[in-house]
Amino acid sequence: MNRAADQPEPNPLREGLSTRAVPQPCSIVIFGATGDLTHRKLIPALYNLAADGDLPPAVAIIGFARREKNDEQFRTELEDATRKFSRQAVRDDIWKTFAQSIFYHQSEFGDEAGYKSLAKRLDKIDTERGTRGNRLFYFAAAPDQFESILNHLKAAGLNETCKGSWARVILEKPFGTDLASARELNRIVRSSFTEDQTYRIDHFLGKETAQNILVLRFANAIFAPLWNTHYVDHVQITAAETLGVEGRAGFYERAGALRDMVQNHLLQLLCLVAMEPPMDLSADSIRDEKVKVVRSLRRFAQSEVAANVVRGQYTEGAINGKPVVGYRQEPNVKPDSETETFVALRLFIDDWRWADVPIYMRVGKRLPKSATEISIHFKKAPAVLFNKDLRDQNVLVIRIQPDEGIALRIHAKVPGASFRVEPVKMDFHYGTSFGKASPEAYERLLLDAMSGDATLFARRDEVEEAWAFIDVIEHAWAAKKGAPGLFFYPAGSWGPEEADDLLARDGHAWRRL
Amino acid sequence: MAAITENYSLGLQVQLDKIDSELKKLWAESQGAMTRASLVNLAVYSEVPGSLEKNTQLIAKIAENHACRAIVIEADCKAKANRVEAWISAHCHVSRTGSQQICSDQISFLLEGPCTSLLPSIVFSHLDSDLPFYLWWQGEFREPMDPQLWAWVDRVIYDSQRWKDFPEQMRLVESARKEAKQRIVLCDLNWTRLDKARFALAQFFDHPTSHHHFAKIKNARIDFAPGFRSTAVLFAGWLAAQLNWNAEKTTRNGALQFVDSSGHKIDIELRERNGEPIGQIALNSREVEFVVARAKCGDLLEVSRGKPGEKHMPQLMPAGSNDPVSLMSEELMRGGPHHVYLHALNCVRELL
Numbered sequence: 001m002n003r004a005a006d007q008p009e010p011n012p013l014r015e016g017l018s019t020r021a022v023p024q025p026c027s028i029v030i031f032g033a034t035g036d037l038t039h040r041k042l043i044p045a046l047y048n049l050a051a052d053g054d055l056p057p058a059v060a061i062i063g064f065a066r067r068e069k070n071d072e073q074f075r076t077e078l079e080d081a082t083r084k085f086s087r088q089a090v091r092d093d094i095w096k097t098f099a100q101s102i103f104y105h106q107s108e109f110g111d112e113a114g115y116k117s118l119a120k121r122l123d124k125i126d127t128e129r130g131t132r133g134n135r136l137f138y139f140a141a142a143p144d145q146f147e148s149i150l151n152h153l154k155a156a157g158l159n160e161t162c163k164g165s166w167a168r169v170i171l172e173k174p175f176g177t178d179l180a181s182a183r184e185l186n187r188i189v190r191s192s193f194t195e196d197q198t199y200r201i202d203h204f205l206g207k208e209t210a211q212n213i214l215v216l217r218f219a220n221a222i223f224a225p226l227w228n229t230h231y232v233d234h235v236q237i238t239a240a241e242t243l244g245v246e247g248r249a250g251f252y253e254r255a256g257a258l259r260d261m262v263q264n265h266l267l268q269l270l271c272l273v274a275m276e277p278p279m280d281l282s283a284d285s286i287r288d289e290k291v292k293v294v295r296s297l298r299r300f301a302q303s304e305v306a307a308n309v310v311r312g313q314y315t316e317g318a319i320n321g322k323p324v325v326g327y328r329q330e331p332n333v334k335p336d337s338e339t340e341t342f343v344a345l346r347l348f349i350d351d352w353r354w355a356d357v358p359i360y361m362r363v364g365k366r367l368p369k370s371a372t373e374i375s376i377h378f379k380k381a382p383a384v385l386f387n388k389d390l391r392d393q394n395v396l397v398i399r400i401q402p403d404e405g406i407a408l409r410i411h412a413k414v415p416g417a418s419f420r421v422e423p424v425k426m427d428f429h430y431g432t433s434f435g436k437a438s439p440e441a442y443e444r445l446l447l448d449a450m451s452g453d454a455t456l457f458a459r460r461d462e463v464e465e466a467w468a469f470i471d472v473i474e475h476a477w478a479a480k481k482g483a484p485g486l487f488f489y490p491a492g493s494w495g496p497e498e499a500d501d502l503l504a505r506d507g508h509a510w511r512r513l
Numbered sequence: 514m515a516a517i518t519e520n521y522s523l524g525l526q527v528q529l530d531k532i533d534s535e536l537k538k539l540w541a542e543s544q545g546a547m548t549r550a551s552l553v554n555l556a557v558y559s560e561v562p563g564s565l566e567k568n569t570q571l572i573a574k575i576a577e578n579h580a581c582r583a584i585v586i587e588a589d590c591k592a593k594a595n596r597v598e599a600w601i602s603a604h605c606h607v608s609r610t611g612s613q614q615i616c617s618d619q620i621s622f623l624l625e626g627p628c629t630s631l632l633p634s635i636v637f638s639h640l641d642s643d644l645p646f647y648l649w650w651q652g653e654f655r656e657p658m659d660p661q662l663w664a665w666v667d668r669v670i671y672d673s674q675r676w677k678d679f680p681e682q683m684r685l686v687e688s689a690r691k692e693a694k695q696r697i698v699l700c701d702l703n704w705t706r707l708d709k710a711r712f713a714l715a716q717f718f719d720h721p722t723s724h725h726h727f728a729k730i731k732n733a734r735i736d737f738a739p740g741f742r743s744t745a746v747l748f749a750g751w752l753a754a755q756l757n758w759n760a761e762k763t764t765r766n767g768a769l770q771f772v773d774s775s776g777h778k779i780d781i782e783l784r785e786r787n788g789e790p791i792g793q794i795a796l797n798s799r800e801v802e803f804v805v806a807r808a809k810c811g812d813l814l815e816v817s818r819g820k821p822g823e824k825h826m827p828q829l830m831p832a833g834s835n836d837p838v839s840l841m842s843e844e845l846m847r848g849g850p851h852h853v854y855l856h857a858l859n860c861v862r863e864l865l
Contacts, residue, residue, distance in 0.1 A: 009721050009724065011709070011719050011724070012727075012755040012756060013714060013715035013755050013756075014715045014718075014719070015755060015853050016851070016852065016853035016854075017708075017711060018712075020694055022719045025720060043573070051831070052831065053709070053712065053713070053830040053831045057716050057717060057719075058828075093810055093813065093829065094813070097827070097828065097829045098829075100826075129826070132720060132722070164721070164722060335792050343748075432548055432551055432580065432615050433580055434552075512771060
């Protein structure tokens with residue numbers, strides 16, 4: 001959101017034209033260029049940026065992968081993918097120009113010569129296309145390849161920059177599978193790139209509504225006085241999806257919902273909701289406040305995990321009236337798999353603002369609808385006057401996806417002679433108020449990385465603190481004796497009953513989505 | 514339901530004192546099927562006969578991206594007899610998710626004769642409360658500028674391209690703004706017309722190693738379409754304001770001459786050519802030529818840099834469009850105080 005330290009002096013002709021940091025000319029090298037992420041997300045995002053005129057004047061995209069193909073074949077494949085996955089229709093004239101900036105570099109990830117020839121090719125591109133020695137390395141490959149790629153980049157001198165240019169690395173999650181592996185990954189990354197050069201991508205943070213949480217909280221004076229333990233009864237965060245594992249069983253069997261979603265996306269959302277106001281809008285000011293939230297999470301003793309965390313797995317059921325198989329019947333899933341497809345957690349943030357406010361989170365696959373929402377449940381008004389029989393609270397809902405927006409539930413008198421009070425909803429929909437479609441999260445994040453703005457990327461300490469919190473739960477689940485049970489729920493339900501009990505013990509219930 | 518239209522009719526004719534109740538009825542009838550949305554009050558004022566229908570078409574398109582309460586007024590101040598007619602209508606489109614119809618409402622007025630002086634009261638009575646008020650004034654301003662109306666305006670939108678007497682028009686706008694004691698933002702669609710070209714030229718200089726070219730600029734050339742000289746002069750004003758040049762004189766052939774802070778002269782040649790309002794811009798430093806030109810397909814800009822006379826590798830960027838819907842959409846999307854516009858304007862005020 002702010003100009004990074006290595007950003008250039010402002011361009012006087014930019015004044016008044018854009019309110020964001022300006023992306024700089026660069027070469028973007030994508031490792032794992034023939035994979036799904038490149039085809040579905042990265043290239044369509046870059047194309048959309050080009051079509052909207054947001055790419056810098058000189059950009060080259062170099063796909064680095066094992067398979068043999070030439071530039072033209074690679075461009076044709078990417079064109080097909082972009083036509084399929086781009087949010088806006090592909091225009092032939094724009095694609096033709098854009099495609100001229102795409103190149104393919106065939107090499108094994110472990111082949112030293114491949115990196116040396118990459119370095120030469122990048123130098124040539126700098127001369128021919130004016131990319132000025134700036135390099136953005138995007139790791140869209142499997143995490144087990146990261147070390148090899150990083151070491152070879154270093155050996156080829158590609159992590160170093162000349163004066164006035166930069167090299168940055170974007171890492172896709174997962175950033176490790178536990179604290180130890182995350183630390184090890186960070187150590188490996190740090191041996192080639194400094195923290196300032198490292199951008200850990202969490203696409204949830206690129207979503208318009210996630211960014212709007214900060215605006216909602218810190219640009220509207222009405223919420224600030226209420227955003228604390230005195231007025232907030234509890235907070236709920238739900239990330240529900242109707243999908244199952246969809247061909248990702250190999251990965252999911254090892255990860256599970258806690259590692260796949262809670263460690264990164266949900267804790268990041270919680271940070272935005274719970275953080276203190278940052279000193280300014282610089283990347284580190286915001287991330288300093290976010291990491292304090294994770295540090296303040298009350299750590300469970302292993303014996304407390306069962307009382308505060310519920311894990312579940314879907315069995316056969318129906319989604320939208322269509323029968324679906326249970327998790328253990330999915331292809332490539334072990335028939336006795338203990339992997340959780342659902343997690344519900346009861347957390348506390350032990351700081352001045354949030355003392356004793358329960359935070360409930362749930363995430364799951366094969367739930368009745370796909371929705372990611374945060375709700376702030378305010379304390380009830382004093383039980384006098386109209387409120388003697390009121391059961392409902394004021395609730396502020398932040399809808400992250402789909403149908404991004406904000407809703408506030410208040411009480412109103414039902415018209416008529418009697419004083420009947422009912423909850424009503426004030427509802428703001430992005431789609432209704434703003435006709436323009438929001439850019440895809442990857443567009444925003446790629447642009448930020450080219451601009452040197454790391455605000456929406458996770459910092460090393462955030463990632464490690466999150467793993468430290470998650471590890472206790474994982475260890476408790478993995479314990480040979482006394483491990484909390486795995487509960488089952490039929491696909492198409494809102495998770496196991498035990499997840500409802502988690503809230504019921506506090507006198508609460510999950511919000512009806 | 515007759516008032517909910519997609520064929521740009523004025524909608525349902527209503528009595529002046531029944532507008533609010535008829536609007537309520539309109540929304541009550543469509544409850545559930547449609548969602549009314551509004552981010553801004555947009556009043557459109559024109560004295561051109563037949564403008565109500567034309568502006569209704571424009572509002573229908575603008576509302577697809579900018580939900581608003583539109584108040585469209587056609588006035589004939591010269592008519593002798595008083596006549597006031599009003600219509601209500603709604604412009605609906607299907608939301609991006611395809612799940613609901615999003616609608617903006619429009620109130621249209623035809624005013625004739627002395628009653629045109631009632632404009633402020635007509636507008637004020639029908640503003641959607643708590644929303645900003647944008648006044649799109651089509652045509653030229655004239656005295657008296659109604660202080661009552663201006664005191665309520667947040668943004669006044671006009672197009673200086675067609676003004677016959679630029680200094681006089683600006684004097685009226687600026688004095689009205691001053692008198693209103695309100696932070697009215699001046700939005701000139703003639704300036705909005707330059708957005709994409711400014712953006713395209715600016716991006717050449719994002720890297721600090723390009724900044725040395727600023728001190729080496731010796732001349733520039735701006736091609737403009739007939740009728741768009743003021744647009745080209747505004748562009749020159751922008752360069753001058755942002756790069757600290759002072760206007761020196763206009764030569765006999767219509768070229769502009771500026772002097773930079775080191776005393777170097779910069780000539781800007783303005784050439785009239787058929788085509789888009791701004792056809793091509795070329796900025797020459799001693800070593801490099803920066804070119805922004807309309808691509809053949811029209812809605813894209815080709816931008817390139819290189820040694821003069823050499824073939825450059827062009828990049829394509831959006832060119833924007835000169836149609837009023839695009840200009841208004843761009844303006845409504847941008848927002849902001851437009852202080853760069855005022856700086857640019859002040860640099861070339863005498864030349865416009």
